[in-house]
Amino acid sequence: MTETIIIGNNPDAKYIAFGDDSQYKNILTFAFAILKKEHLAEAISVLEYFRSHYKFPDDVPIHCRVLFSGAQREKHGLSHLDPNDIKEMISKIFYHSKKIPILCRYATSVLSDKELILDKDDDFPEIKNDPKGILGLLMQGCFAVPGNGQEGPTAKDTEIFVSSDKTKIKFFGDRKNQAEKLYSGFSDIDAPSDVVNRIQPNIIENKDWKQRPLIQLADVFSYVCSHADLKLQNSDYFTDLIKSISYVKKSMEL
Structure with missing residues (x-):
């Protein structure tokens, strides 16, 4: 009988990771900031310094969709910041992420207009082409990595x-579930033959x-x-930021 182990x-784990998603045009991305717990306090202090230095209201987080929109900056009490201020702050965040150090590991996929349908049979439901799914x-996929480090x-x-993402979606079959439920999945990577890991x-x-x-x-x-487009040969603000730190990119064709 196969044993399921929650991971x-x-x-008490040695590392800690924080993840969030982003969609730009038809590019879907989920990214993690991963670091040793011994560096956690330093990383938090860096962010707190920049929040103070750039005068963020106490209840407003650093959120790029807000920062790169003039209207949203106005709405959230950040009208004193201009696009150059935003780029300067993010560049400094990446600089300190390299020094701490913090690993950026992310997975991307291109959203297609085609239906995501596997070979249909009675045992497997249709998969909908939903970006949240x-x-x-x-x-x-960000944790589909070899066990050798x-x-x-x-x-x-x-x-x-x-x-968190409480959005109700249809992805596997016709039943609606919260998008965040899909963050939990099974993996046999680095597991004994009689064990399957469940990421929770x-x-x-x-x-x-x-x-x-x-x-x-x-x-x-x-x-x-x-x-970012890592295929670019020329300099680009976002691409240069990624290349400035330790990163691992996982591409998924769906």
């Missing part, structure tokens, strides 16, 4: 936190971001990763 939420798979820590060695990350509600402030860094990483 990804062990508070695909992002759930990308979250799991070549691409960073595994889920078994990491306490994982992801941003901790969910951070949007209102609780202050309790886990590095979820803000996950937002920055996911936004930048979704806008």
Whole structure:
């Protein structure tokens, strides 16, 4: 009989990871900021410094969709910041992420107009082409890494936190589920033959971001990763940011 072991939420794990998603045009991205817990306090202090330096209201998180929109900055009490201020702050965040160090690991996929349908049979439901569902798979894909540490820590060695998404979607079959339910999945990577691992990350509600402030860094990483094109030969702001730190990119063809 196969034993199921829950991984990804062990508070005694050596590493900690914070993840969030982003969609830019037809590019879907889920990204994690991963670091040793011994560096957690330093990373939090860096973000708190930039929040203070750039005069963020106490109840407004660092959120790139807000920062890169003039109207949203106005709405959230950040009208004193211009696009150059935003780019300067994010560049400095990446600089300190390299120094700490923090690993950026992300998975991307191109959203297609085609239906995502596997070979239909009575035992497997139709898969809908829903971006929220695909992002759930990308979250799991971020931890589809070898157990030798070549691409960073595994889920078994990491306490994982992801941003909540209560959106009701149809992805597997016709039943609606919250998008965040897809963050939990099975894996046999680095598991004995009679064991299957189940990744079960901790969910951070949007209102609780202050309790886990590095979820803000996950937002920055996911936004930048979704806008970066590592195939570019010429310099590009977002691409240069990713290339400036340690990163692992996982591409998924769906």
